[in-house]
Amino acid sequence: xxxxxxxxxxxxxxxxxxxxxxxxxxxxxxxxxxxxxxxxxxxxxxxxxxxxxxxxxxxxxxxxxxxxxxxxxxxxxxxxxxxxxxxxxxxxxxxxxxxxxxxxxxxxxxxxxxxxxxxxxxxxxxxxxxxxxxxxxxxxxxxxxxxxxxxxxxxxxxxxxxxxxxxxxxxxxxxxxxxxxxxxxxxxxxxxxxxxxxxxxxxxxxxxxxxxxxxxxxxxxxxxxxxxxxxxxxxxxxxxxxxxxxxxxxxxxxxxxxxxxxxxxxxxxxxxxxxxxxxxxxxxxxxxxxxxxxxxxxxxxxxxxxxxxxxxxxxxxxxxxxxxxxxxxxxxxxxxxxxxxxxxxxxxx
Amino acid sequence: xxxxxxxxxxxxxxxxxxxxxxxxxxxxxxxxxxxxxxxxxxxxxxxxxxxxxxxxxxxxxxxxxxxxxxxxxxxxxxxxxxxxxxxxxxxxxxxxxxxxxxxxxxxxxxxxxxxxxxxxx
Numbered sequence: 150x151x152x153x154x155x156x157x158x159x160x161x162x163x164x165x166x167x168x169x170x171x172x173x174x175x176x177x178x179x180x181x182x183x184x185x186x187x188x189x190x191x192x193x194x195x196x197x198x199x200x201x202x203x204x205x206x207x208x209x210x211x212x213x214x215x216x217x218x219x220x221x222x223x224x225x226x227x228x229x230x231x232x233x234x235x236x237x238x239x240x241x242x243x244x245x246x247x248x249x250x251x252x253x254x255x256x257x258x259x260x261x262x263x264x265x266x267x268x269x270x271x272x273x274x275x276x277x278x279x280x281x282x283x284x285x286x287x288x289x290x291x292x293x294x295x296x297x298x299x300x301x302x303x304x305x306x307x308x309x310x311x312x313x314x315x316x317x318x319x320x321x322x323x324x325x326x327x328x329x330x331x332x333x334x335x336x337x338x339x340x341x342x343x344x345x346x347x348x349x350x351x352x353x354x355x356x357x358x359x360x361x362x363x364x365x366x367x368x369x370x371x372x373x374x375x376x377x378x379x380x381x382x383x384x385x386x387x388x389x390x391x392x393x394x395x396x397x398x399x400x401x402x403x404x405x406x407x408x409x410x411x412x413x414x415x416x417x418x419x420x421x422x423x424x425x426x427x428x429x430x431x432x433x434x435x436x437x438x439x440x441x442x443x444x445x446x447x448x449x450x451x452x453x454x455x456x457x458x459x460x461x462x463x464x465x466x467x468x469x470x471x472x473x474x475x476x477x478x479x480x481x482x483x484x485x486x487x488x489x490x491x492x493x494x495x496x497x498x
Numbered sequence: 499x500x501x502x503x504x505x506x507x508x509x510x511x512x513x514x515x516x517x518x519x520x521x522x523x524x525x526x527x528x529x530x531x532x533x534x535x536x537x538x539x540x541x542x543x544x545x546x547x548x549x550x551x552x553x554x555x556x557x558x559x560x561x562x563x564x565x566x567x568x569x570x571x572x573x574x575x576x577x578x579x580x581x582x583x584x585x586x587x588x589x590x591x592x593x594x595x596x597x598x599x600x601x602x603x604x605x606x607x608x609x610x611x612x613x614x615x616x617x618x619x
Binding site (some may be wrong): 170174219222223225240243244246248249250252260264265267268270272273274276280310312313314341382391425446 | 523524525526527528529530545554556561563577578579584
């Protein structure tokens with residue numbers, strides 16, 4: 150689809166802003182200590198897990214007729230499998246006819262857990278694998294997390310009742326392992342592999358190994374482009390981080406479109422309502438499920454997500470691609486910044 | 499405008515696929531068909547059975563997974579996703595002093611389903 154036509158589509162999608170995708174940051178506890186964690190999660194989080202009933206009160210404000218086909222709830226964290234009530238959560242969502250899934254580090258995901266989760270209605274899953282053994286364990290701060298993650302990937306890939314993918318955070322350490330990871334994932338039966346890069350937030354902000362050099366970023370695009378044109382069974386895509394210029398339509402299925410606040414909302418650990426959980430919550434939260442009606446906030450709030458004219462500043466001010474990019478992903482903007490934290494288009498160009 | 503919107507959606511497959519691009523999320527969830535029923539568990543004399551373990555056979559792995567325990571009135575609710583192409587649910591009932599019973603529920607209309615457990619021999 151041409152750029153002009155896609156902009157018309159994007160503007161129309163923005164105007165109708167159907168809620169398709171709802172994150173619930175159900176815990177900020179995590180068994181691992183990842184170098185790139187955008188949430189600074191720890192084993193003993195300061196925040197208590199949000200009670201299930203509090204979340205359900207929020208989702209019950211969404212009228213059944215207002216949930217579009219494909220509406221999904223995403224459990225994220227932290228590590229969702231640390232919630233002892235995860236099957237109760239799933240059943241409560243299933244009872245509401247809400248498809249749900251989760252993003253997991255895979256450490257606790259085995260066949261028994263999968264059976265329980267499937268019967269509680271889980272239908273989508275993402276597991277993180279951040280390199281071959283040494284790199285993954287380095288990234289995740291745990292000596293056996295690679296073996297556990299690989300075992301989880303093998304288990305999930307063999308299940309035909311899950312829409313399953315693997316996500317890899319590409320950094321300077323694992324950049325040279327991409328082909329090896331691809332071979333490994335294909336051997337495990339994975340059908341979808343999603344790659345993303347690091348935005349310098351949370352724990353990753355001050356780690357020089359996390360952010361790719363411009364030449365490496367371009368190399369990553371070439372790698373994905375090559376995989377996508379190879380006719381192999383595993384679909385390889387780049388995530389929705391930002392506009393990519395000449396690669397924008399070749400490393401993804403669609404052109405860049407940040408849907409945070411347009412189709413995506415989140416209920417954060419403390420009840421705040423936001424878009425994707427990695428968006429700057431102190432700046433862009435839109436209320437709280439403890440004081441506001443969630444669905445009213447969705448309908449009447451989120452103006453900064455739906456009108457991005459404010460983002461034409463800093464390096465975006467004079468950029469000729471602004472109308473295609475609108476300042477990149479919303480998670481790229483933080484209160485103190487006079488422009489986006491990163492610009493893939495500039496780095497690649 | 500709506501027609502153009504649908505046309506563009508169709509061309510880009512965006513509705514089905516945009517979540518694959520979500521940098522922080524998972525692929526879109528699949529909608530499951532659900533089966534909900536209440537089991538009424540009794541012994542051969544018609545007494546309600548408390549604490550009967552109800553397991554459901556996972557129809558894609560064939561493993562038995564515990565779903566519920568009956569209450570003091572012999573009620574045990576099950577709510578599971580199931581495959582409409584194989585529209586039946588295998589369950590296993592286990593309780594101390596009674597013979598383990600495997601049975602298949604073929605009535606998918608929901609509601610109460612009475613099941614009698616025999617004494618263990």
